[in-house]
Amino acid sequence: MGNKKLPVTLKDVSAGSYQKPEQKNELVDDSQYESVDSAVESGVKIGTNGVEYVDEEKASIFLQENKGDAQYIVDTFIADRHKRSIAGKRLIHSSAMVGLLDERAQETRSASKQALQQYARDSLINVGDSDQAQKIRRDLDDFNSKEQKKLRTSRDSDVDEVTGELLEKGYAFHHKNQKSLHTDPEQALDPEAGVLVNDSTHKEIHRRKLRDEKALEEYKRELEGGEKET
Structure with missing residues (x-):
């Protein structure tokens, strides 16, 4: 895509x-x-x-x-x-x-x-x-709020892209880099700037405060039984 x-x-x-x-x-x-x-x-x-x-x-x-x-x-x-x-x-x-x-x-x-x-x-x-x-x-904010809702269906995946489990009802699009900290408005609408995750995974990502792509990749390695980068 x-x-x-x-x-x-x-x-x-x-x-x-x-x-x-x-x-x-x-x-x-x-x-x-x-x-x-x-x-x-x-x-x-x-x-x-x-x-x-x-x-x-x-x-x-x-x-x-x-x-x-x-x-x-x-x-x-x-x-x-x-x-x-x-x-x-x-x-x-x-x-x-x-x-x-x-x-x-x-x-x-x-x-x-x-x-x-x-x-x-x-x-x-x-x-x-x-x-x-x-x-x-303000016009951009209105446009973004409408377009971001479409990101959930913009990636070609049937699985949670962090855990590998099948996607369940209520899954979400998660930006790899936290939008409030990484403020590039173009990245906010880029399907390649995020992953599809189940609701439980999404909550765990925010609970762990995984604010960027590097932290998210470390969490994925942890789930796979690997070690964190030092």
């Missing part, structure tokens, strides 16, 4: 949809703050998966570096797991960019660069808190 992850499309940040942050350094020319504003409006996208992204093409403006240095910083200091390509755009997860901007603003010796990096950081945070972003996340 194919992977049925949530299809992701990108939404532009609507004009006036987020609160522009305070300009903390009055000695920085307004045009430089306006350049960051323009980069936010043209280079920040909100995915239908509820995640905010930054176009790599705009990284130099957010980081206040030339394009070559900005690309080096992105390649070196932002992990690949925080990058992705959607519709031909190379994107950075905004939370990774926020963290990077915060770190670099604390380390820079230039007051003007610090002010602009903090302004870019706060702009990204405000976009994430905007009514537009919150509505997309």
